[in-house]
Amino acid sequence: MAAMGQVILSQVLLDVDAQERDFEAAVHKHSRYVYRVALAMLRNHHDAEDVVQETFLRFLRQRGSWAEIRNLRAWLARTAWRVAIDRRRQTWAISLEEAAEVVVNLRAAGATAEELASHSQILAMVERLIASLPKELRDPLTLSTVEEMTSAEIGEILGIPEGSVRERVSRARGILNEKLAGVMEKRHGR
Secondary structure, eight states: OHHHHHHHHHHHHHHHHHHHHHHHHHHHHHHHHHHHHHHHHHOOHHHHHHHHHHHHHHHHHTGGGGGGOSOHHHHHHHHHHHHHHHHHHHTOSOOHHHHHHHHHHHHHTTOOHHHHHHHHHHHHHHHHHHHHSOHHHHHHHHHHHTSOOOHHHHHHHHTOOHHHHHHHHHHHHHHHHHHHHHHHHHHTTO
16 A cells, blocks of 8 residues: 555656646746736836736646647647736826836936927827727737737637637727828928
8 A cells, every 4th residue: 555655646746747847947948938918018128027927926826727728829828818908907097207217217318398399299199099999909909010910829818710810900000190191281280
């Protein structure tokens, strides 16, 4: 009986070692990708790092179901996207510290007060226009233009086909172009 217990204990320890190696391999292989997904949503390195940690913690908690995950990269990307969305809801507003950093950087580059005001107004306007897009268009556009992800990568994250990603990005760009043209016409009194 004692020998049987030792065999079972040895097998359990081997299984734990194998899971630990699988987890480490997943972190090593996919952590940069998960970080890019989180950064695309949050635009803050610290928050993106937190999302990476939370994503891999959720993966670790699911270790009993790892065999059921058909595409680990897609699973991690979707999980990171959801965690980032939750985090963004909690910290939606731009902090004063981040806004001050932008101003300091522009001043260091030699921007005048007028240029600073114009730059911040344009950025704010573009952010408002992007934020006004429907979520189904805004998310693919953000991942495509800001993070320069492929349609396949975006499809994995959002759980939609590549063709739908391309179509949504195209529609989003078209809507933004129309809105920007309208804003520019109003500004220049045309």
